[in-house]
Amino acid sequence: MTSLDWGVFALYFVGVIGFALYQSRKNEGLEGYFLGNRRLPWWAIGLSVMATQASAITFIGTTGQAFDDGMEFIQFYLALPFAMVVLCLVFVPFFYRARVFTAYQYLEQRFDAKTRSLTGLLFLLSRGMGAGIILYAPAIVLSVIMGWDERLTIMVMAAITILYTMVGGITAVIWTDVVQMLMVFGGIAVALVALFANLPADVGLAEAVYIGGIQEMWQSIDLSWDLTNTYTIWSGLLGGFFLFLAYFGTDQSQVQRYLTASSLKDSRLSLIFSAFLKVPMQFLILSIGVLLFVFYHFEQPPLVFSPAEVEAVAVSDRAPDFRLLEDEQARVHGERRAATLEMLEARRGGEDVEVWQGRIGAYDDRLGELRTEAKEIVEEVRGASSNDVNYVFPTYIISYIPTGILGLLIAVIFAAAMSSLDSEITALSSATVIDFYKRFFKREASDAHYLLVSRIATLFWGLFACGFALFAGQMGSLIEAVNQVGSFFYGSILGVFLLAFMVKRTTGTGAFLGLIAGMSTVLLVSLTTEISYLYYNVAGAVTVVAVGTLVSGLTGEGGLSGGEGESAEAHS
């Protein structure tokens, strides 16, 4: 990066942190720290909801995914508008009226302490490690691409995030997220414009879209009934619907956001905001990947984008095989480039281009096969699956984006990571203090005491995430395991909340045993079937509701309002 890039980069950080801390100056007490005194505007919360969901890997990983597989990933988000309506109608009113600090606190009001504690504990375990991965994933990519020290990158990102989160609490987090989300929108626009500008001068938008269409990269909807395929319209609508209900309706990192609104109306509007914007945003991010695919028809891409993976293969006994693949890739790419230019010329002259389409499609297929073979060599040498897709977009911006804009796009990647991390550590801190410290260790203390403990908890979780990220490189497949952990109990936790909101006679014991049964079912399904993980959420939620209702009916404990347990906070 040049000094101009560094200047843009530094300006961004100083500006955004200063702005966030300025906005949080009026915060008072614990409610100010965790809920912004419930006076934040809905549009700011809505942007924060989006920023929390969109981590850096969403930005750099899904562009790489679209480069390889086209737009199919968009199906994952198609249920989001429908889920948001259900959340606004069913979930948000209960949380808002209960005046809770955390989603799990509501479960004690409704059921009992053990149900609250188990769900809270599951959140702390999964999100604590997840926060580490939010840091690690972009840091490793940036360090490899930019030549920065990996550990220093992690520590700088963590230190800045911990600083403004500790000092400013949720208000600083939400206002930082607002700026960071606007940065992401700007970054998407800049990336798209830059990609068009980097295409050959005589290749217009319609022709770029056409080239992508030859390999069916714009295929967004897959109607096939294949339960093992993660990206079909059915997995997106059914599995995605349950996943988004669980994520936005039961995960403290999202629930905490809409609890900061000044009214129930504003809480709902913050979610509706996301319902309208999320799918178009994801469409544009994936379009960057497809346009990268088009761009690399005219410029030769690396066979494998991750420099670390290429270096590992280069010093292995598979290096000769890899070089053969690279040579063939260069040859096929040259032929495809020539055929693409000829086809565009013929198309402009009104000629039939079907023959060229067939040839280019065959070249695309061959280049795809070569990339798959190369990644298989990488996996064999490294003993771990290739994460090459995360390097496709960063490699492009380093190689082809002009100075100044490069600094902006690197800042966007940082912003995306930090806007997710800050939300996670605030949510982890609130669950730690409200659901455990205040509930089990110190029920009566001053607001100042809880505020101090909350800041310490924020620091702890920030350092925990940083520590996890620093050692993540040595954890190998554990990273994948952590990524999958959420899908094992997300649906089950959703089931508990569905019981709380919709099945009046559910008892605390019924909900707790339902939760255990739900998680056991998901584990069984994952071990004995090949179905996509998106369906785990459906299996977990349905099992919890069925078992919870059955057990509550059999034990006959009543269980209308308040259930077996009464909230400790109710008496404070």
Add this chain to the structure above:
Amino acid sequence: MSGPVTGDAQQPPSRDDEGEERIGLFPSWKSLYTTVVVYGVAVILILYILTIVLGFSSR
């Protein structure tokens, strides 16, 4: 805690929030929710049309 628990933990949404309150351009919550659902369906249809129209594979 400054935000004490109020009322029944399993209280249903009251009618005042579901009523005919105007929400920006929308005359009521019902019309806003309907718009979101219609929007969700329209997005799927548009993406399906793009899938058909922008598929140029001749194989």
